[in-house]
Amino acid sequence: MDASLHDLADIAVDSALRLGADYADARVRSDWGHRVTLRNGSPDPPASFSSMGIGVRVLVGRSMAFGSTNRLDARSVEELVGSLVRIAGSASRIGGVEGLSREDPSIATWRAAESRRLEDVDPRELLEGARSMDSAATSAGAEIVGRWISMHLSVEEKYLRTSDGSRITSRVPRIFAFALLTARDGSRVMQRTVEIGGSGGWELVSGMDFPGRISRESKDLVEVLRKAEPEDLSDVKSVIVGPEISGIMAHESIGHPFEADRILGREAAQAGGSYVGRDGLGTRVGGPEAFVSDDPTIPGSYGYYEYDEEGVPARRKRLMVAGTVNEFLHDRETARVFGVHSNGSARSSEYSREPIPRMSNTFVEPGDRTLEELMEEAGRALLLESYMEWNIDDKRENQRYVGLKAYLVEGGRPGKLVLNPVLEVTSQRLWSSVVARGKVVEFSPGTCGKGEPMQGVPVWFGGPHMLIKGISLGRR
Amino acid sequence: MSRETMDRLVGSVVREVSPDEYVVLLFSGQELRVKFYDNRIAVSEREVVDTARLYAVKSGRHALVGAEDMSDHGIESAARDLRAAIESSPEVRRPPLPPPSKYDHNGDFDGGAVDADAVSIVEAGISSALSSGARRVAGVLELGLVDVSIRTSSGVDQADRRSYALLNVRAFVDDDASGQGVSVSTTPRRLDPHRAGSSAAEIARIASKPCRIEPGEYDVILAPISAADLMQHVGAAASAYSVSSGFSFLEGRLGSRVAPEWLSVVDHGQIVDGVGSRTFDDEGVPTRTNPIIGNGVLRTYLHNTVTAAEFGSTTTGNAGLVEPGPWNLEVSPGDSSPEEMIREVRRGIMVTSNWYTRFQNYRIGDYSTLPRDASPVIEGGEVKCSARGIRVSSNVPRDLENIVMASKERQWIKWWEVEIPVLTPYIMVRNMGVTSAF
Numbered sequence: 001m002d003a004s005l006h007d008l009a010d011i012a013v014d015s016a017l018r019l020g021a022d023y024a025d026a027r028v029r030s031d032w033g034h035r036v037t038l039r040n041g042s043p044d045p046p047a048s049f050s051s052m053g054i055g056v057r058v059l060v061g062r063s064m065a066f067g068s069t070n071r072l073d074a075r076s077v078e079e080l081v082g083s084l085v086r087i088a089g090s091a092s093r094i095g096g097v098e099g100l101s102r103e104d105p106s107i108a109t110w111r112a113a114e115s116r117r118l119e120d121v122d123p124r125e126l127l128e129g130a131r132s133m134d135s136a137a138t139s140a141g142a143e144i145v146g147r148w149i150s151m152h153l154s155v156e157e158k159y160l161r162t163s164d165g166s167r168i169t170s171r172v173p174r175i176f177a178f179a180l181l182t183a184r185d186g187s188r189v190m191q192r193t194v195e196i197g198g199s200g201g202w203e204l205v206s207g208m209d210f211p212g213r214i215s216r217e218s219k220d221l222v223e224v225l226r227k228a229e230p231e232d233l234s235d236v237k238s239v240i241v242g243p244e245i246s247g248i249m250a251h252e253s254i255g256h257p258f259e260a261d262r263i264l265g266r267e268a269a270q271a272g273g274s275y276v277g278r279d280g281l282g283t284r285v286g287g288p289e290a291f292v293s294d295d296p297t298i299p300g301s302y303g304y305y306e307y308d309e310e311g312v313p314a315r316r317k318r319l320m321v322a323g324t325v326n327e328f329l330h331d332r333e334t335a336r337v338f339g340v341h342s343n344g345s346a347r348s349s350e351y352s353r354e355p356i357p358r359m360s361n362t363f364v365e366p367g368d369r370t371l372e373e374l375m376e377e378a379g380r381a382l383l384l385e386s387y388m389e390w391n392i393d394d395k396r397e398n399q400r401y402v403g404l405k406a407y408l409v410e411g412g413r414p415g416k417l418v419l420n421p422v423l424e425v426t427s428q429r430l431w432s433s434v435v436a437r438g439k440v441v442e443f444s445p446g447t448c449g450k451g452e453p454m455q456g457v458p459v460w461f462g463g464p465h466m467l468i469k470g471i472s473l474g475r476r
Numbered sequence: 477m478s479r480e481t482m483d484r485l486v487g488s489v490v491r492e493v494s495p496d497e498y499v500v501l502l503f504s505g506q507e508l509r510v511k512f513y514d515n516r517i518a519v520s521e522r523e524v525v526d527t528a529r530l531y532a533v534k535s536g537r538h539a540l541v542g543a544e545d546m547s548d549h550g551i552e553s554a555a556r557d558l559r560a561a562i563e564s565s566p567e568v569r570r571p572p573l574p575p576p577s578k579y580d581h582n583g584d585f586d587g588g589a590v591d592a593d594a595v596s597i598v599e600a601g602i603s604s605a606l607s608s609g610a611r612r613v614a615g616v617l618e619l620g621l622v623d624v625s626i627r628t629s630s631g632v633d634q635a636d637r638r639s640y641a642l643l644n645v646r647a648f649v650d651d652d653a654s655g656q657g658v659s660v661s662t663t664p665r666r667l668d669p670h671r672a673g674s675s676a677a678e679i680a681r682i683a684s685k686p687c688r689i690e691p692g693e694y695d696v697i698l699a700p701i702s703a704a705d706l707m708q709h710v711g712a713a714a715s716a717y718s719v720s721s722g723f724s725f726l727e728g729r730l731g732s733r734v735a736p737e738w739l740s741v742v743d744h745g746q747i748v749d750g751v752g753s754r755t756f757d758d759e760g761v762p763t764r765t766n767p768i769i770g771n772g773v774l775r776t777y778l779h780n781t782v783t784a785a786e787f788g789s790t791t792t793g794n795a796g797l798v799e800p801g802p803w804n805l806e807v808s809p810g811d812s813s814p815e816e817m818i819r820e821v822r823r824g825i826m827v828t829s830n831w832y833t834r835f836q837n838y839r840i841g842d843y844s845t846l847p848r849d850a851s852p853v854i855e856g857g858e859v860k861c862s863a864r865g866i867r868v869s870s871n872v873p874r875d876l877e878n879i880v881m882a883s884k885e886r887q888w889i890k891w892w893e894v895e896i897p898v899l900t901p902y903i904m905v906r907n908m909g910v911t912s913a914f
Contacts, residue, residue: 030545034561037798039721044798045531046565048557051544053525067522070544080524087508087520091595094602096516123564146722146839182722182839191722191837265513268614268654269646270892272831272848352523391832391867393846395652398865398913400844402836420836424867424913452511452616452892474911476842476869 001030001052001157006169008054008077009161015078016058017163019085023059023100025162025310028052028072029351032119033154036127038134040147046123053351056081060088063095064333068352101335101342103312105165110306111172113299114201118153118173121202126151129177129210136211137181140218143225146182146191149214151175166311172304174199174458176445177210181218183225191388192221192404197445197458199304220386220405228417231408233473238381239423240374240409243442245384245401246364246463251448253427254285254292255362255461257396258319258327259345259450260334266356271450272394275427276325278338286323286431289367293318294329296344296360302445303360303459305347310355312344319362323431329357349455356451364463367437374436374467376412382421382473383407383414400424402476420476433471438464478504478623478635481546485528485554486627492555493562495532497573497629499797501758503527505622508590510598513614515606517598529758530558531797536567540797571785573630579762581636581755582746586663589619589639597669601645604673605657609681610647613673616892618642619664624754632760640751641667644891646849647676652686652864654849655679656701656829660888660897661749679828683850687861688914695824696868696908697817697854702827703807704889704898705845709833709872710741711802711896714768714776715794716783718838725841725873726774734774735876740808741769743778745793749888750804752897759795763803766792769876778802807900810882814902817881819857825910826852826859827868831893841872844911865914870905878906 009026016024030052037044053070054077065088067080088095130151137147153175160168176197183190194217198204241249257274261267264278276285295316296305305314310332317327330338331346334357347358375383385405392399403421407414443462449455485500509521528551530541539561543554598617605613618640625635641664645657656679657672698706710726718724726734735741745763746753754763759780767775777787780795794800818826825847833845844867851863883902890897 034557043566043568045538045540046561047540047542047798048554048561049542050550050554050557051527051542052550053544063517063520065520065522067524069524070526070546071524072545072547076524080522083522084520087522091510091517091520094512094515094517094595094599096512096514096518123561127564127566148721148723180722180838189837189839191839265612265614266511266518268513268612268648269616269644269656273651352525354519354521389834389836389842389844391834391844391846393865393867394831394848398846398867400867400911400913402844422911424911426913429913452509453618454892476836 001159005072006159008072009159011074012054012056012077012081013161013163015081016085019082021058021060021085023163024057026054026056027158027160027351028054029158031154031156031350033152034123034126035150035152036130037150038130041134055351056084057354058084058088059097060085061092061095062097063088063092064097066354097333099336100332103332103342106307106311106313107167108307109169111170112199112304114173116202118155118202121153126153129205132211133179133214136215137218140215141222143183143185143222144181144218145184148180151177160311162311168307168311172199173201174302175204179214181221183221185225188225190221190225192217195445197302198300199302200300224405224417228419230475231418233382233421233475236380236382236473237470238378239468239471240378240381240383241466242385243463244386244444246466247444247461248390249430250292250364250463251359251362251461252392253396253399253430254320255294255359258329259357260328260330260338261357263328264334264337270452275395275397280325283325284323285325285428286320287434288322289434289437290320290323290431291365292320293365294359294362298361301361301460305360308344309346309348310342312342314344317343329359331355331357347457349457353451353455358457359448359459361460363441363461364437364466366439366441366464369436369438371438371465374438374465375409377436378409378467381409382418383409384423397426422474422476424474425471429471433468434466435469436467440464478502478625482625482627484551488551488555489530489532489558493532493534493559495534497533499531499573499628499759501529502625503622505620506590507618507620508594510594510617512598515602515613530554532558532562534562537562537565538568538570539565571781573628574759574761574781575630576632577762579634579755582753584662584748585637586639589641589664590621592619592664594619597664597667601643601669601673604670605645605647605677608674608677609649610677612648613645615645626756626760628760634756636755638753639663642890643667643669643672645672645676647680649680649684653680653683655683656849658701658889658891660751660890662751679850682852683862685861686864687853689853689863689866691911693907694910695821695904695906697826697902697904699826699828699902700887700889700900701829703900703903704894705830705833706875707741707805707807707898707900708894708896711743711805714778715799715801716777716779716787717799719777720786723838725839727839729774732774733772734873735769735772736879737772739769739772739879740767742767742806743802744804744806747804750897751890752803754803757793757795758797761791761793761795763793802896805896805898809884809886809901812881812883814883817883817902817904818854818859820881821854822856824854825863826854843872844869865912867911869909869911875905875908880904880906
């Protein structure tokens with residue numbers, strides 16, 4: 001990013017203060033990306049995108065206004081700031097913002113580690129990467145009849161200035177791959193979505209082993225297609241969920257309901273509320289084996305950052321400790337309401353979106369068991385390694401996961417494959433029923449949606465294998 | 477501004493790429509948003525953005541670039557990205573870009589949309605909900621203008637202006653009892669914040685009488701917000717790109733009966749109060765009306781020229797330079813009132829709103845979704861209570877076949893969960909699966 005663009009953020013903040021704002025921040029941000037897509041081996045047109053703009057926030061009394069433009073000249077920015085101060089003023093009669101928490105200003109430059117810049121990657125290499133995944137899928141068996149595969153490179157660069165003294169410059173490159181695989185055997189059709197991603201330079205690709213992962217997933221899909229059968233699960237009361245599922249459980253039923261803006265009702269009309277109340281800190285939602293953290297500082301992670309969108313240093317948050325609500329995800333606005341400091345959870349998806357409390361890399365903390373020990377301990381159980389359909393209600397209580405790769409476990413060993421098992425459970429029941437956790441945490445990438453307009457932000461979710469006892473299963 | 481920017485975009489693409497064919501699309505948008513909760517405004521937002529899409533073909537290679545930096549430097553950089561992407565692209569066969577045609581502009585447009593008194597509209601929605609029994613009200617108002625222009629190497633040179641006004645209100649009578657109201661128009665003058673607020677509160681009052689129901693199959697009345705969600709998935713599955721990518725439960729069903737004979741689902745390129753309206757598509761083809769489902773039969777997929785060539789068909793004016801898609805969906809009305817539909821239900825529920833629809837299998841259409849707000853439980857034609865903690869688990873093709881009634885009354889829906897604007901009645905679906913985690 002051209003350093004002269006930093007001046008625009010300074011102009012925006014200074015102009016807002018001059019016009020009477022009590023607080024202002026501005027972020028100049030550029031995003032660049034390149035994507036290739038193969039539909040059953042045939043390429044769609046490769047697509048590049050770039051954006052650059054400024055997002056400005058002003059607080060006037062109890063009234064917050066946010067605005068953005070990609071007309072990057074001083075006059076346009078000053079016009080925007082002027083209009084924001086005016087609309088904040090006109091909304092002041094029903095403005096609902098108490099203010100922002102006081103935080104020490106930060107001056108920093110940070111970037112995700114990268115050896116080879118993504119902008120320097122020949123797009124043909126990206127296409128070759130997608131082709132290697134496509135070949136891996138087709139070689140898994142003639143049953144793989146549909147492959148929709150895409151690879152994305154993106155780079156986010158930002159300069160943040162706040163009126164209380166923070167100045168942060170940052171750069172995060174990211175790599176993401178997506179595959180939707182369709183397998184057919186006669187009239188039976190199954191699908192599997194695979195996502196792989198992280199933050200860093202092109203050197204990440206070799207460690208991610210895209211074709212190896214797609215090959216394994218495709219073979220698993222074919223095996224499930226050929227062998228999985230419906231099973232009466234009415235007497236099965238134990239489940240071992242794999243890292244993909246313990247991770248999505250942590251994200252959906254702990255991460256989201258622990259976002260402080262949801263707890264306050266700020267997302268009530270859109271992404272919903274929370275089963276946790278304002279006075280929920282210290283209450284129990286799980287058992288002694290339930291531990292969930294959110295940590296933006298994991299190197300190479302898809303949700304990586306070192307300072308948040310308000311200049312607050314990022315750190316690990318232990319959301320649930322031994323089943324007890326330990327910490328919420330805060331930005332400075334919610335931190336002020338709760339009378340605490342922000343824990344650096346403010347994120348926005350692009351320059352034109354307001355910062356709000358978000359997750360980064362949310363995970364079930366590891367335990368001390370091997371998978372073999374968990375299966376020994378489980379008795380007759382279901383080992384649920386992957387899923388396709390999932391969802392959860394708007395207060396984050398009633399959730400469901402429909403298994404894809406799922407084995408009946410008997411005598412401490414995985415046996416036959418079970419077709420379409422359904423785990424449908426409340427958050428409290430789920431986290432109260434966790435009895436043991438594996439040693440090894442694995443992560444999956446995702447794009448987490450929230451806010452209005454919708455803001456999709458890159459996240460990891462993960463966990464170890466996790467043994468859950470005393471719950472019921474169903475089937476589709 | 478737009479024409480001058482378009483000149484610079486086209487000039488840069490021609491100079492940098494020397495393309496055999498090109499399409500340049502330019503979007504200049506302004507939006508005013510007000511987000512509110514707890515009867516107060518959380519944030520007021522203003523967005524001004526220019527976005528371009530550049531597509532070019534050279535020696536059988538093609539590529540697409542999206543750009544938001546309209547400075548000379550930004551445009552030149554985008555054109556260089558386009559050239560680099562084309563050079564790295566494999567050769568493909570694609571039909572030539574279509575020539576200009578006759579364009580009929582539906583003048584459903586309000587140039588003053590972003591100058592409306594947004595705070596007063598929000599206050600009207602909040603106060604109506606409060607006076608109808610709500611204690612807390614949340615929601616968002618979005619007022620916007622977008623200028624769209626297109627220029628292609630085949631001679632298309634067109635511009636279009638559109639406006640929109642969207643209000644979503646969620647009212648709470650207590651922490652667990654909420655209801656939603658939506659108002660959608662191309663102009664804030666036709667928004668009805670009073671009705672959105674009061675209907676949200678009325679639904680919330682129903683939710684304040686909760687009950688549990690046994691899992692099983694129920695007759696389900698989908699109120700417009702939920703019917704729109706179902707139908708937006710039908711519209712998305714009708715995209716020929718979805719079909720060829722394995723994302724569509726409508727694959728292989730062209731010409732087949734997929735719904736009752738009285739039901740039609742039509743896509744309109746332009747329609748009054750259709751906030752997805754456009755005069756031309758992204759290839760410069762005039763938009764038009766396409767019956768996706770006509771009298772119960774799947775009549776067409778939605779095409780651009782590329783998917784049309786793949787399918788041996790013709791474009792339906794629904795480009796997307798890569799993916800064709802619907803503009804505004806209209807579901808045909810029935811001849812009943814919502815009250816008459818309720819009286820027809822012996823054992824069922826009404827879903828007033830839903831969210832988080834996820835597919836187990838896009839090709840087959842198995843999915844589940846979560847009813848939100850009130851879900852009135854109907855026994856013997858009367859509402860008894862509101863089901864709490866339920867999930868609908870079903871299959872879209874089966875749902876379409878099992879639609880048995882629809883209301884005369886229809887409503888435009890577009891909100892956080894329904895991205896494609898849908899004009900829909902209440903619809904009744906027999907034997908939908910209902911489950912619960914509780």
